[in-house]
Amino acid sequence: xxxxxxxxxxxxxxxxxxxxxxxxxxxxxxxxxxxxxxxxxxxxxxxxxxxxxxxxxxxxxxxxxxxxxxxxxxxxxxxxxxxxxxxxxxxxxxxxxxxxxxxxxxxxxxxxxxxxxxxxxxxxxxxxxxxxxxxxxxxxxxxxxxxxxxxxxxxxxxxxxxxxxxxxxxxxxxxxxxxxxxxxxxxxxxxxxxxxxxxxxxxxxxxxxxxxxxxxxxxxxxxxxxxxxxxxxxxxxxxxxxxxxxxxxxxxxxxxxxxxxxxxxxxxxxxxxxxxxxxxxxxxxxxxxxxxxxxxxxxxxxxxxxxxxxxxxxxxxxxxxxxxxxxxxxxxxxxxxxxxxxxxxxxxxxxxxxxxxxxxxxxxxxxxxxxxxxxxxxxxxxxxxxxx
Ligand code: GLT
Ligand code: MN
Numbered sequence: 268x269x270x271x272x273x274x275x276x277x278x279x280x281x282x283x284x285x286x287x288x289x290x291x292x293x294x295x296x297x298x299x300x301x302x303x304x305x306x307x308x309x310x311x312x313x314x315x316x317x318x319x320x321x322x323x324x325x326x327x328x329x330x331x332x333x334x335x336x337x338x339x340x341x342x343x344x345x346x347x348x349x350x351x352x353x354x355x356x357x358x359x360x361x362x363x364x365x366x367x368x369x370x371x372x373x374x375x376x377x378x379x380x381x382x383x384x385x386x387x388x389x390x391x392x393x394x395x396x397x398x399x400x401x402x403x404x405x406x407x408x409x410x411x412x413x414x415x416x417x418x419x420x421x422x423x424x425x426x427x428x429x430x431x432x433x434x435x436x437x438x439x440x441x442x443x444x445x446x447x448x449x450x451x452x453x454x455x456x457x458x459x460x461x462x463x464x465x466x467x468x469x470x471x472x473x474x475x476x477x478x479x480x481x482x483x484x485x486x487x488x489x490x491x492x493x494x495x496x497x498x499x500x501x502x503x504x505x506x507x508x509x510x511x512x513x514x515x516x517x518x519x520x521x522x523x524x525x526x527x528x529x530x531x532x533x534x535x536x537x538x539x540x541x542x543x544x545x546x547x548x549x550x551x552x553x554x555x556x557x558x559x560x561x562x563x564x565x566x567x568x569x570x571x572x573x574x575x576x577x578x579x580x581x582x583x584x585x586x587x588x589x590x591x592x593x594x595x596x597x598x599x600x601x602x603x604x605x606x607x608x609x610x611x612x613x614x615x616x617x618x619x620x621x622x623x624x625x626x627x628x629x630x631x632x633x634x635x636x637x638x639x640x641x642x643x644x645x646x647x648x649x650x651x652x653x654x655x
Contacts, residue, residue, distance in 0.1 A: 273583070275317045275575040282320035282357045282553040283571060284515075285309040286327050287527065292562040300562050307345070309567070311352055316571055320357030320553055322405075325392040331366065342398055349399070357403065357553045358449075358485075358513055359396035361389045364409035364457070374431045375411040375424040375462060386431045390438060397444040403513045403552070405485055406432075407451040412458030424462055425472065433477040440478070448482045449512040453490040456525050465494055466501040470508050484508075487515030487557055488530070488541065495522050499540040506548055514550075516541065516578070517558035527558040529570060531577030535651050542581035543588070554578060587650055594646050597639060604636065 275281055288309040292300035304312070306328045310321050328345060329338050349356065363373035363385045371377060373385030389406075396404055411428065413419060432448065439446050450473070454464035463469050466486050473482045484505045491498040505511040518528030518538070531538035545554070560570035588594055612619055649655040 269576065273576045273579040275579065277317055277319050277353070279317075279575065279579065280319045280553045281317075281575045281578070282322055282555045283309075283313055283318060283574070284322040284358075284555065284557045285313075286324060287557060287559045288312070288567040288571065289327060290559045290567075292560075292564075294562065297562070301565050304567055307348060310345075310348065310354060312568060313571065314352035314354040316568070316575070318354065318571070318575070320355040322358035322360070322555055322557075323356065324360050324362040325388070325395060326362045326365070329395070331362075338395075342395065346399065356396070356399040356401045358405055358555060359392060359399070359401040359403070360405035360407060361385075361392040363388060364407075369410045371418075372410045372412070372424070373408075374428040375408070375419070376427075377419055382427055382431060386434060389431075389435055393435070393439060393442075393444065393446065396446060397442065402445055402447060403449050403485070404446050405449045405451055405513065407453065408461055408463060409453070409457055411463070412455070412461035414459035416460075421462060425475075428462070429472075429476060432482070436476070436478040436481050439481065447512055449485045450482065451485050451487060451490070451515065453487070453525075454494040456493065465491075465496065466504050470505070470510060473510065483510040483512035485511075485513035485515055485555070488517050488537070489519035489525055489527055489558075490515075492519040492521045493523070493525060498537055499544060502541060502544055506544065506550065511550060511552065513552050513555050514541075514545070515555050515557035516574075517556060529558055529577070530556055530574045531581060532573075536647065538577060539581050539584055539588075539647070539651060542578060543585045546582060546585050547589070584651060587655075588647065591646070591650065591655070594643070594650070597643050597646070601638060601643075 285306055289303050289306065291303045306323070313321055329341050333341070363369055368381060368384065369376070372381070373388075374382055376382050376385070393404060408428075411424070436448065439448075450463060450469045452463050452465050452469045453461050455461055463472055466484060469484045473479050473484070476482055486498070486501050486505055488498045491501045502511065502514065516530045518530055518533040519526050520528075520533060544550075556574045558570075558574065560567045564570060612623060646655060
C-alpha cells in the first residue's frame, strides 16, 4: 500500500499538461494502445485527484477548424466545469506544430504568410487564455528550426520570431490581459535543430524583446537532458534571473529521443535537487508536469498520481535534508571557511582594490582543505534510500 501522507492537496499547486493525459500511446513505430481520454475527462480526473490546475493547447480543447459558435459553446461548458470542480487553467499555449502548414516552422517559417497565420492563431489562443483566467502563456518552438542550415539564417529567424512576439506583447497590453509569455527551450526534436535550445539562449533572447519584463521561461527536465545538461542548474539559472514562470517536470534518460518519463522515475537525485531548488527558493509558480503515461497503460490515472506523489515524497526528503544534523553540520563545515572575507569585494573602491592587490594567500593551506563530498553524497544517497 502507498502511504497516504504523500497524497496531493490543492495547495501543492500541481498542474498537468492535458495533452499528456490525452495521449493514445502512439509512437513513430506503433499505433495507439488506448482510447483517447477526452479533454473534459482529463480535467475532471485531475480535479478529483486534487491537482490545482491544467495546462492546454488551443486544439487540446477546441478541435482544429471549429466554428466560432462551437468554440464559444466549448468554452462556456469548460468554464462551468472548472467552477464546479474547482480547478484552474494555469497555462495556455498554441499548437503551432501539428498541422502540415507548420512543417518548416511557425514564427520562423520562410513564408511570411505562415508567420502571420501562426501569429493570428496565437492571438486567438490569447483570447481563450484570458477568458479562462490563465496567467502564463507558453511558446514551445517545436517546429522552429532546421534540418538544412542552407535554408535559413538563424539571425533572420530570430528577427522573425522577435517581430511576432513584440506584436503579441502589444496585443496583450492593449487588451489589458493579465498574461505573461513564457518560452520553452528544447535543443532538437521534432526538427534536426531547434532555435533557442537552452535556458541561457532564451534568457539572452528575451533581453532583445521590446517588453522583456513580459517574458519569462519554462524549462523542461527532458529537454535539458536531451541537450546533455543538468536540469538542477538550468532551472536555477532561470530562477536566479527572476524569469522562472512555470516548470515542466518529468524524467528523461540523457541524450535520447524525447521520453517524457514520470518525474522521479529515472533519476532520484536529480528529482530531489529540482524539488529542493523550488522549495528552498520559494518558487511561486505552479508545479507543472509535462509527461506521458507509458504506452502499456490503459488509462492515465496511476501516472498522474505518482508524479504528484513523487514530488511530495521529495519535498519530505528535502525537509529531512535541511534538518539532518549530520548533513547540516558537514555543510556548515564546508561553507565555514574564511567567513571574515565574505563580501570583501562586494563594493568596488580604491581601498578594496588596494586590499585585494595586497592580499597574501596561503595556497598550500587552501588547496589542502579537506572537502568530504564523497561522504556528503553518501549521506544523501542513504537519506533517499530511507536508511539514514
Ligand atoms: C509538446 C512538447 C512539450 C511542450 C508542449 C507545449 S507540447 O508535447 O513536447 O514539451 O511543453 O506546446
Ligand atoms: Mn514541455
